[in-house]
Amino acid sequence: MKKDIILSGVGGQGILSIAATIGLAAVDKGWYLKQAEVHGMSQRGGDVQSHLRVSENVIHSDLIPMGQADMILSVEPMESLRYLPYLHKDGWLVTNSKSFINISNYPDIEKVFAEIKKIKNHILIDADEIAAGLNAPKSANMVMLGAAFAFLGIERNYFENAIRNLFGRKGEEVVNININAFNAGVEFAQQYIKK
Amino acid sequence: MQKQLLLGDEAIAVGAIDAGISGIYAYPGTPSTEITEYVHSSKEAQQKGILASWGANEKTAMETALGMSYAGKRAMVCMKHVGLNVAADPFMNAAITGVNGGLIVVSADDPSMHSSQNEQDSRIYGKFANVPILEPSNQQEAYDMVHYGFELSEKFKVPVLMRITTRLAHSRAGVGRIEGRKQNDMSLPSDLRQFVLLPAIARKRYNMLLGNQSGFRSESASAGFNQLIDGPDKSMGIIACGIAYNYLMENFPQGCPFPVLKIGQYPLPVNLVENLADTTEQIMVLEDGYPMVEELLAGLLQRGIKVSGRFDERIPRTGELNPNIVARAFGMADTHGLPSPEIVVGRPPSMCVGCPHIDSYNAMNEALLDYSKGRVFSDIGCYTLGALPPFESINSCVDMGASITMAKGAADAGLVPAVAVIGDSTFCHSGMTGLLDAVIAKSPITVVILDNSTTGMTGGQNSAAFGRVKDIVTGLGVEPEHIRILKPLKKNHEENTQVFKEELAYNGVSVIIPTRECIQTLNRRMREKFKNKAN
Numbered sequence: 001m002k003k004d005i006i007l008s009g010v011g012g013q014g015i016l017s018i019a020a021t022i023g024l025a026a027v028d029k030g031w032y033l034k035q036a037e038v039h040g041m042s043q044r045g046g047d048v049q050s051h052l053r054v055s056e057n058v059i060h061s062d063l064i065p066m067g068q069a070d071m072i073l074s075v076e077p078m079e080s081l082r083y084l085p086y087l088h089k090d091g092w093l094v095t096n097s098k099s100f101i102n103i104s105n106y107p108d109i110e111k112v113f114a115e116i117k118k119i120k121n122h123i124l125i126d127a128d129e130i131a132a133g134l135n136a137p138k139s140a141n142m143v144m145l146g147a148a149f150a151f152l153g154i155e156r157n158y159f160e161n162a163i164r165n166l167f168g169r170k171g172e173e174v175v176n177i178n179i180n181a182f183n184a185g186v187e188f189a190q191q192y193i194k195k
Numbered sequence: 196m197q198k199q200l201l202l203g204d205e206a207i208a209v210g211a212i213d214a215g216i217s218g219i220y221a222y223p224g225t226p227s228t229e230i231t232e233y234v235h236s237s238k239e240a241q242q243k244g245i246l247a248s249w250g251a252n253e254k255t256a257m258e259t260a261l262g263m264s265y266a267g268k269r270a271m272v273c274m275k276h277v278g279l280n281v282a283a284d285p286f287m288n289a290a291i292t293g294v295n296g297g298l299i300v301v302s303a304d305d306p307s308m309h310s311s312q313n314e315q316d317s318r319i320y321g322k323f324a325n326v327p328i329l330e331p332s333n334q335q336e337a338y339d340m341v342h343y344g345f346e347l348s349e350k351f352k353v354p355v356l357m358r359i360t361t362r363l364a365h366s367r368a369g370v371g372r373i374e375g376r377k378q379n380d381m382s383l384p385s386d387l388r389q390f391v392l393l394p395a396i397a398r399k400r401y402n403m404l405l406g407n408q409s410g411f412r413s414e415s416a417s418a419g420f421n422q423l424i425d426g427p428d429k430s431m432g433i434i435a436c437g438i439a440y441n442y443l444m445e446n447f448p449q450g451c452p453f454p455v456l457k458i459g460q461y462p463l464p465v466n467l468v469e470n471l472a473d474t475t476e477q478i479m480v481l482e483d484g485y486p487m488v489e490e491l492l493a494g495l496l497q498r499g500i501k502v503s504g505r506f507d508e509r510i511p512r513t514g515e516l517n518p519n520i521v522a523r524a525f526g527m528a529d530t531h532g533l534p535s536p537e538i539v540v541g542r543p544p545s546m547c548v549g550c551p552h553i554d555s556y557n558a559m560n561e562a563l564l565d566y567s568k569g570r571v572f573s574d575i576g577c578y579t580l581g582a583l584p585p586f587e588s589i590n591s592c593v594d595m596g597a598s599i600t601m602a603k604g605a606a607d608a609g610l611v612p613a614v615a616v617i618g619d620s621t622f623c624h625s626g627m628t629g630l631l632d633a634v635i636a637k638s639p640i641t642v643v644i645l646d647n648s649t650t651g652m653t654g655g656q657n658s659a660a661f662g663r664v665k666d667i668v669t670g671l672g673v674e675p676e677h678i679r680i681l682k683p684l685k686k687n688h689e690e691n692t693q694v695f696k697e698e699l700a701y702n703g704v705s706v707i708i709p710t711r712e713c714i715q716t717l718n719r720r721m722r723e724k725f726k727n728k729a730n
Binding site: 010011023024027032033034035036037038039043044045046047051059060061062063064065066067068069078079081082083084085086087088089091102103105106107108111112115119 | 310440444445448
């Protein structure tokens with residue numbers, strides 16, 4: 001089994017915390033990992049992406065071939081569409097619906113949603129609202145991870161361990177907040193697919 | 196030991212710690228910065244007393260590393276590809292002096308110019324200097340090569356160049372470590388004239404370097420980083436350098452049908468290349484960066500074996516490789532998802548909300564309304580984003596420090612006033628000498644030194660200028676009444692604009708120093724302060 005994931009967002013939105021969690025879970029399961037990140041100028045509010053590859057077998061390329069990604073996981077809706085050329089025809093598009101507008105020509109959000117809904121396998125989720133509802137506004141990224149969970153091929157306990165490892169330093173309360181956010185994302189995705 | 200998930204840059208840093216370096220020197224530059232940053236913040240490195248130091252520029256870093264090597268200890272120096280231009284003088288001459296303690300020079304190239312002004316290939320510098328080059332294909336190899344590189348450096352008493360590209364530098368994978376080695380004791384070179392490059396000695400040293408070339412080639416053939424892997428289909432042989440090997444194997448998950456020569460070390464192992472050329476009908480060269488190996492093999496007249504690659508456009512002439520480009524080079528089915536919808540618009544990087552440069556540019560722009568456009572020379576840093584809307588404030592970005600000297604040259608040609616915009620770290624890197632030129636010539640230029648107390652673009656490393664910009668400028672001879680320090684804030688806009696107007700009108704060198712901390716480092720400091728309080 002292998003999973004190729006494009007993570008996307010805007011510089012400063014913290015997509016690397018999602019990448020780190022999936023990475024830890026995959027390595028804990030005994031899988032290989034390669035993860036190409038964007039550093040430097042683009043981090044200043046530009047579009048950023050990370051190629052995350054996890055697999056049972058040795059991974060060669062740090063970059064995912066176009067048209068081969070199993071998932072685009074985006075913390076910003078327009079950014080999710082930027083990487084469609086990478087998505088396999090059976091792949092999943094999982095994106096936050098909360099826009100990040102730092103440009104004057106940001107498109108009409110309804111048109112963005114319409115494009116997202118054209119994708120056969122998609123989940124559109126307001127992770128910020130869900131996180132706020134849990135009193136955990138900083139955990140929107142863990143909600144996003146939860147929404148993607150079902151398609152990652154890695155069991156739930158590995159993610160819980162990964163979250164524990166990443167946030168353990170900050171205390172049990174922070175760990176629980178993030179696990180709750182993750183669970184809320186899982187739950188939302190299950191309901192969304194049923195619709 | 197369990198594998199650690201490390202960026203390519205971090206793998207090199209850990210390799211250096213384990214290989215017993217005593218010091219690492221650098222000037223920050225994407226994609227090389229994280230090597231030195233890792234050692235800087237590593238507890239292990241601190242316990243071992245390893246020095247991690249940001250120099251004023253790449254040249255000072257290289258020379259300091261060479262000095263440490265002179266004293267018998269292992270040293271590493273890191274920079275981005277264009278940084279090697281700045282350090283080219285000591286780099287070229289260090290090949291002639293040779294080393295005492297092992298010395299590895301890491302240069303991180305940026306094909307496709309993700310964060311750079313060109314995509315020059317550092318391997319050409321290695322060849323220029325006649326030194327061995329290591330080019331890892333993955334993070335584990337990057338780690339292993341540091342160990343080997345120091346052995347090689349000390350065996351032949353020569354600096355070794357390690358060349359990586361952005362994709363490896365900023366990609367993470369599992370890396371296994373081997374047992375560390377102790378640092379070298381201090382010891383001077385056995386010949387105390389080894390480093391004295393007077394012509395008579397330099398000629399001798401140069402001949403020694405040339406004499407070592409066959410030894411370097413034998414190392415390339417035997418060290419294990421260059422491997423000839425046979426394949427049944429002899430219609431083509433493939434040479435895959437560095438990470439290009441990964442893109443090749445991505446396309447042949449069941450194994451490549453063609454014989455492949457995987458290259459990770461230069462000079463090229465002639466016997467292995469010969470073997471490949473003798474057993475195959477043509478050769479395809481895959482290399483990230485310039486077609487260096489391809490050009491060597493094809494030769495000017497191209498009368499030997501047919502060589503394919505960037506020159507015959509099987510691979511695009513510019514830009515970094517990826518799995519799709521390599522698939523197309525082999526005529527294999529290319530894969531592609533849906534096109535990105537038209538409503539998706541570009542999102543270029545921009546200055547942060549609250550960035551002091553915004554207020555500086557607003558004041559400068561207003562003051563410049565009295566003059567015709569096209570007179571602002573800028574430099575390399577976050578403020579280069581001032582070229583983009585809404586500011587469109589600057590008209591040049593060439594190399595570190597070029598703002599001041601280009602402004603002087605334009606003023607010499609009659610463009611008065613000419614303006615230079617440069618950051619505090621860039622000013623210390625390469626701006627000071629140019630300012631001295633302008634002071635001596637009494638050039639009618641206004642130099643704006645944006646002092647945000649850090650090296651912002653690369654993530655906030657210490658700036659050599661910290662707290663001393665005014666003293667440096669004064670020391671270089673700028674008249675005290677034309678050194679104007681202001682605080683770039685919205686509420687000071689009128690006042691600041693007036694200062695700009697006054698100094699633009701002055702017929703001599705004036706220096707304006709807008710001083711306010713980078714919003715990123717300020718936020719980071721506040722977070723840390725808050726965290727410490729909470730504990």
